[in-house]
Amino acid sequence: MQLQIIVTLSVLLLCDAKLPRFKPHSQPNELPSNPPHSQGLGQLQAQSKTEKTSRIIDQYRVRHRREIFDSKSYESSLTWAHSERLDQNGDVILRWVNTDSSITFRLEAKTRGYVGLGFNSARNMRGADLVVAWVDDRNGNAQVLDCFGSEHEDRAIADDVKNYELISGYQNDTHTTVEFRRQLDTCDKQDFVIGEDTTQILWALGPDGSDGQLPKHVKSGARPLRLLQPVSKPESIPLNHWDVRLTNLTIPHVMATLFWCKIFKVPELPKKHHIVGYEPLIDSRPIRNNIPVVDPTSQSPVHHMVLYECAEDDDKHLWNTWSEGDGYFGPNRPSAWATCATPIAAWAIGSQGEFLPENVGIPLGEKGGVSYYMLEVHYDNQALHNVLDSSGIRVHYTSSLREHDGALLGAGIGVSALHVIPPKQKQYRTVGICSTECTQETLPEDGVNIVSVLLHAHGTARKISLKHIRGTQELPRISEENFYDSHYQQSRMVPRGRKFMRGDTLITECTYDSTSRDKPILGGYSAKQEMCLSFILYYPRTELAGCYSMTPVKEFFETFGVKEFYGLNFMQVENIFLSSGSFENLPPQPLMELEAQKHNVNETGEQGMQGDDQGVGLMKELVIWEPPEFRNKSFMAHLNEMPWAEPLLTEQIEKTLYKGMHMTFCKKRDDTWGVPIQIQSYPNYTELINNETSEKSCHYKSVRLPSVTKTSAGATNKYSWLTILALCITLIVAR
Numbered sequence: 001m002q003l004q005i006i007v008t009l010s011v012l013l014l015c016d017a018k019l020p021r022f023k024p025h026s027q028p029n030e031l032p033s034n035p036p037h038s039q040g041l042g043q044l045q046a047q048s049k050t051e052k053t054s055r056i057i058d059q060y061r062v063r064h065r066r067e068i069f070d071s072k073s074y075e076s077s078l079t080w081a082h083s084e085r086l087d088q089n090g091d092v093i094l095r096w097v098n099t100d101s102s103i104t105f106r107l108e109a110k111t112r113g114y115v116g117l118g119f120n121s122a123r124n125m126r127g128a129d130l131v132v133a134w135v136d137d138r139n140g141n142a143q144v145l146d147c148f149g150s151e152h153e154d155r156a157i158a159d160d161v162k163n164y165e166l167i168s169g170y171q172n173d174t175h176t177t178v179e180f181r182r183q184l185d186t187c188d189k190q191d192f193v194i195g196e197d198t199t200q201i202l203w204a205l206g207p208d209g210s211d212g213q214l215p216k217h218v219k220s221g222a223r224p225l226r227l228l229q230p231v232s233k234p235e236s237i238p239l240n241h242w243d244v245r246l247t248n249l250t251i252p253h254v255m256a257t258l259f260w261c262k263i264f265k266v267p268e269l270p271k272k273h274h275i276v277g278y279e280p281l282i283d284s285r286p287i288r289n290n291i292p293v294v295d296p297t298s299q300s301p302v303h304h305m306v307l308y309e310c311a312e313d314d315d316k317h318l319w320n321t322w323s324e325g326d327g328y329f330g331p332n333r334p335s336a337w338a339t340c341a342t343p344i345a346a347w348a349i350g351s352q353g354e355f356l357p358e359n360v361g362i363p364l365g366e367k368g369g370v371s372y373y374m375l376e377v378h379y380d381n382q383a384l385h386n387v388l389d390s391s392g393i394r395v396h397y398t399s400s401l402r403e404h405d406g407a408l409l410g411a412g413i414g415v416s417a418l419h420v421i422p423p424k425q426k427q428y429r430t431v432g433i434c435s436t437e438c439t440q441e442t443l444p445e446d447g448v449n450i451v452s453v454l455l456h457a458h459g460t461a462r463k464i465s466l467k468h469i470r471g472t473q474e475l476p477r478i479s480e481e482n483f484y485d486s487h488y489q490q491s492r493m494v495p496r497g498r499k500f501m502r503g504d505t506l507i508t509e510c511t512y513d514s515t516s517r518d519k520p521i522l523g524g525y526s527a528k529q530e531m532c533l534s535f536i537l538y539y540p541r542t543e544l545a546g547c548y549s550m551t552p553v554k555e556f557f558e559t560f561g562v563k564e565f566y567g568l569n570f571m572q573v574e575n576i577f578l579s580s581g582s583f584e585n586l587p588p589q590p591l592m593e594l595e596a597q598k599h600n601v602n603e604t605g606e607q608g609m610q611g612d613d614q615g616v617g618l619m620k621e622l623v624i625w626e627p628p629e630f631r632n633k634s635f636m637a638h639l640n641e642m643p644w645a646e647p648l649l650t651e652q653i654e655k656t657l658y659k660g661m662h663m664t665f666c667k668k669r670d671d672t673w674g675v676p677i678q679i680q681s682y683p684n685y686t687e688l689i690n691n692e693t694s695e696k697s698c699h700y701k702s703v704r705l706p707s708v709t710k711t712s713a714g715a716t717n718k719y720s721w722l723t724i725l726a727l728c729i730t731l732i733v734a735r
Helices: 002-018 043-062 318-325 335-339 436-442 554-558 569-576 615-621 635-641 647-659 722-733
Strands: 082-085 092-098 102-109 115-120 128-136 142-149 157-160 165-171 174-181 199-205 219-225 240-245 248-252 257-265 273-279 284-288 300-310 342-348 360-364 374-382 387-388 392-400 407-413 429-436 448-456 462-468 473-481 491-502 505-512 531-541 546-548 624-626 661-668 672-682
Touching: 092 199, 092 462, 102 115, 128 165, 128 174, 142 165, 142 174, 157 174, 174 448, 240 273, 240 374, 273 300, 273 342, 284 335, 318 374, 342 392, 342 407, 342 448, 360 392, 374 387, 374 392, 374 448, 392 546, 392 672, 407 505, 436 505, 436 546, 436 661, 448 473, 448 505, 462 531, 473 491, 505 531, 554 569, 569 615, 615 635
Parallel strands: 407 546
Antiparallel strands: 082 092, 092 102, 102 174, 115 128, 115 199, 128 142, 142 157, 165 174, 199 219, 240 392, 248 387, 257 374, 273 360, 273 392, 284 387, 300 342, 300 374, 407 531, 429 505, 429 546, 448 491, 448 531, 462 473, 462 505, 546 661, 661 672
């Protein structure tokens, strides 16, 4: 038997040697394979790769390409599900549509040179997945080059494996347009896996005439996007809109952080309506020489906005008066506004708003039970500019009622200075809990259905996940972002929804990178402080509005080695944190060591007034009495002087605050407690093991897509290797 196999293989090889040599059919993106290379990118390797890339591009430019389709005669008839400007002027527009396994792009760029598109987790091309496309000025044929970014410098290297397929391409007097596609996961180490996480979309435009060359780009940029987000905009239903916005609010240059709140009365509606979506209205004009001006290059200080329902109140006259006024600075708003506790729309930087699924709507109108709403706008004005602002939210609503009444639930870590992230940490985790007791008491017997989630934190957050615990078992994550970008906070649809039962637990976990910070980061509303929140859209509507936790005061301060403060016990400090935050009854400070507080640059390294600081000011006022080695220092000074470079210290603090005791809060829509405040241990459960990577069987070879390209009339058909093999076998049999 072995002898027969050897003889057969010998005959096949002989047959193959005598047949004319045919090259495999080349797809437009199939360049000659690069020779094997090592993973290191030293000077010799870098020079070799540069020469190799230049050689490939030269071959790509000069060889006869008549087998490529005439791109001017072909353009796909795809319906593009998504369309985004990648730059502010609209010179680069990306459209795309995806299936379960592949994604197709249309790139429209204002250039007659090359256009580059890249995918990365960072806002640079180092290690990025890159594709460079152009249209040949001589024959009008479009071409694409599969590349990747060097790990050590900003330059493109031709990829060994070609995973981009050209569909069409053409250019006119001003623009170049190309269409191409790829697999979501190509199993190629040099390619970026396109998934549910935020992707940094890189773009670059080459100079005119740079067909097949890679000179330095003339324009470039990056924009965070989630490419696999579902389409949620309603099709053709009768929609009305209600603009909930401020009017000519002056943001003073002395306020680095400002919260402004205003009451609005609902439109006069004859019956119940449903809110089905919302979008931001950003109108910020810098004031120059006492005149507000329109400047497209000026960045708005609007950081995030939340629209809250207000519980019903018999004093309609007072609420009408408030609705006709200009509003209040956040900490000074009337105490009755605390009943405006149920969020119905949450917007943050980078979001374009949200439209609800077709079976869910949020009740609107007095006939639906709510008459007044509060808009809360957070301004981040670290540049300390004078700005005139009229921003807000456009609410879309309809009289065509949906099947279910929906609501929004706020969860995570209660915004407070008791939320601390040490400096110089690469991956530091904090966690907020929505307790079993809260959901057991407030949710219906059949539970609720979670539709979408907006994950919210500030600039040092890198990962956020919303965990789902049932009993002692963690279920698959409801929502997760592994490449969080605070400049792109679009809500995330939950695929196929999620059933959340009475007695289940929610855990919002945030991971921070504070390596660029020299001092601890406190929780708060300033963009230089931090948050860890989830805004969860669900149905059917319940009385639950907020479900949070934070570290109990005594456990928090003891974690940092503090046993007692001057003139205050821990119970009194806790009451201050849980009350309005008034510090009027604080004892006089015994030392004058806190002079830094009198300057614009304070102990947390922030400039200007920070508005609603949620206890940050208290951290600077509390003076340590015990233990003696810390005596007469403010707690903030103590935090700043801790040896944060010691990993054993930070690891122990993280473990204690994460897995230790938690004070839980369960708030209803009318600002009453769903269950009393409780102090409880971190839930005991079996963590979910993510084994998706181990189940993958990628061998890092090219994954070919079915061809959708057309060839020109003069193109020559080539034999495939399978055809040659079949011919050999036929000749053997014939003999």
